[in-house]
Amino acid sequence: MIFPIWSESYLRRFPVLTTFLISLNFIIFLASYGRINYERRKINEINFELLKIEYSIYLKNMDQFKEFSDENRYTILNKVRESLKEGNVNIDEKDYELWRKKYDELISFRENLLVRKVGFIPKKFNFYSLITSLFFHSSWMHIIGNMWFLFLVGINIEDVWGRPFFLLFYLLSGIIANFFHMGLNYSDVPLIGASGAIAGVMGAFTFRFFKNKIKMFIFLPPLLGTFDVMAGIIFPLWFVQQLFNAIYIENSGVAFWAHVGGFLFGLLVSVIMKFSNIEKKVFEEKIEETIETVDKDFRDGVEKISSGDKEGGIELLLKYLKNNPDNIDAIIEIGKTYYEMGNYSVSANYFKKLIDLLYKKKQYDLMIQIFNDYLRDENLKSYTTPGDIYKIVEAYMNKDYSDMSISLGLANKKEELAKAVEILIECYKRYKDSSEAPIILLKLIKLLVNSGNKTQAEQVYNEIKKRFPKYEEQANAFLKGGYL
Structure with missing residues (x-):
């Protein structure tokens, strides 16, 4: 395991907005985790019961499913379900009614899942989920990992670009990441988490703070300890890894394309800010005025x-x-x-x-x-x-x-x-x-x-x-x- 534990930072003022975003994400997570966790367990229970019914139907009607016999059990049951949905098999009426009742229960419960109400679903596009999806997380590891990365890079970008623009940039990064994900993964699976927006901040950090040191923790026995590496090296390596995973890994449950899209957007914005001199002409003077008032x-x-x-x-x-x-x-x-x-x-x-x-x-x-x-x-x-x-x-x-x-x-x-x-x-x-x-x-x-x-x-x-x-x-x- 190799993980970043600190970033070199020289802040002029307290990172109010980054702290607020992290706090808001944790508050929403604590408020929603109980329901998300319950719904995850419940839908697994319903699906397991449905699979038992489908397996029983398969065993009773193997002559109708001969073409599936060489497949593994998971594939067989998926194909049995598709056949039952399409009405392509002739089975006992009571068995079908039992299956239909449980299948309808699964679909009804699934459509009312919180993650489907707030998550971004490419096949069921709506504008509000472009934003709401950025503030919900599915597990403790999910939110802790995301918020730690946001803290490492967000405090620096907020400091140089100012709070109003940083908030706009953060939200736009998340929206662009969602669109990027939709363009390359047009699925019915809901997407939640702030990682696309955070990837945008990482992209901006990579260019704006290219030489800043990132302290990494390494635990690859017998290697154990820390080492420093430039942001301009470690974050592009992370990007390449995300791109590789997006191309070659399927059904991982991780929105790699959202990470890729967010990072590229953040990198582009940072380059534009640099060469158009917007940061120096627009933001720096206003930030300094604010700091002077505070100080x-x-x-x-x-x-x-x-x-x-x-x-x-x-x-x-x-x-x-x-x-x-x-x-x-x-x-x-x-x-x-x-x-x-x-x-x-x-x-x-x-x-x-x-x-x-x-x-x-x-x-x-x-x-x-x-x-x-x-x-x-x-x-x-x-x-x-x-x-x-x-x-x-x-x-x-x-x-x-x-x-x-x-x-x-x-x-x-x-x-x-x-x-x-x-x-x-x-x-x-x-x-x-x-x-x-x-x-x-x-x-x-x-x-x-x-x-x-x-x-x-x-x-x-x-x-x-x-x-x-x-x-x-x-x-x-x-x-x-x-x-x-």
Whole structure:
């Protein structure tokens, strides 16, 4: 099993509409699941009873069904039912009446199923079902899978296209997906579920956020863990799989053509938005205006600081930060202002808070930038602890060093790890006589070995051997590429 568990997101505001759509789908599911589940069981019971009657008729009248004798039982009973419907067989009148009564019960119950009232049925087209079908689901796995994908991609598209257009786009994606399904699968089977609409959002995400990382979970024993892959790779692979299934798999119960149609529509809309510049000209300005209104305390706080009222500005920024504790810009402004006021300890604490926040979010590049821009300042570096430094070193080790990043000039692993080594050496010099010193040296050995600098790693090993002999065994294990 390979499944996406997270998508790289940089949101400017809370995804209200995506949250609403997910909540609405779950509310409708909880309200309808009992009936759908009951109707599923009931129709299976009626159909099973009908099959028993048909099998009994088949056994009593085998001479009339000789042409079916080489088929499997399921095919035989299907053909027996068709023969009875068409009146092509001469059977006992009581048997026929018994069969007809049960068959009429099946048809009557089937026509009143909730999924047939709200689902999209190609052979019984009506406009309202194009929408209602998008909000009903048949099982827990069905809705959880769909809503998880909607969350992963919807929050980003809502953020860049705005809530009104995102809602219109979402509904249109579902409608187009239904039409695509109807054009290539003209059946009497009802279609329910949001997957066609979500496929549209995935198509838009693929083009608009091509380079964004999708964290995948893999469970294919002995493989177990997570890995990152670009949206522009994983979602097109998903599309190819859906297209293959649509062409070669029959009667699966999954609307693969709806997925294909929705994805292509979303991709097309995203391309049009990009090259027509609609997103930038129309949506971006309106969204920014909305964000400015919501972030009035932040804007006013920055203006007060710029005009010289630093304490008044900080007061407004702290008020804003109380409601938006993870806002990076607010934390930076507060840290910078306290620095300008000469309150270095408080300034350092805010920048350290930001480092912790970025560390939890695994935003390693920004984390390193904040550290180098602020916490390496002569007035602030004394407030950093070895624990802070370890996080920065880990950020250097875990940041993106993929071939694509290197080719774009975004990272050079050797140079970046050399900076991490420099930071650890500075840390060791500051804490040379503390109990933390041997731990710093052990981490330095590990970093040097990972960066291929074995000679310098041996020098650090000799330092440990000389000053901290009880750590010699651990240092030797690190030198050989082992772990504590």
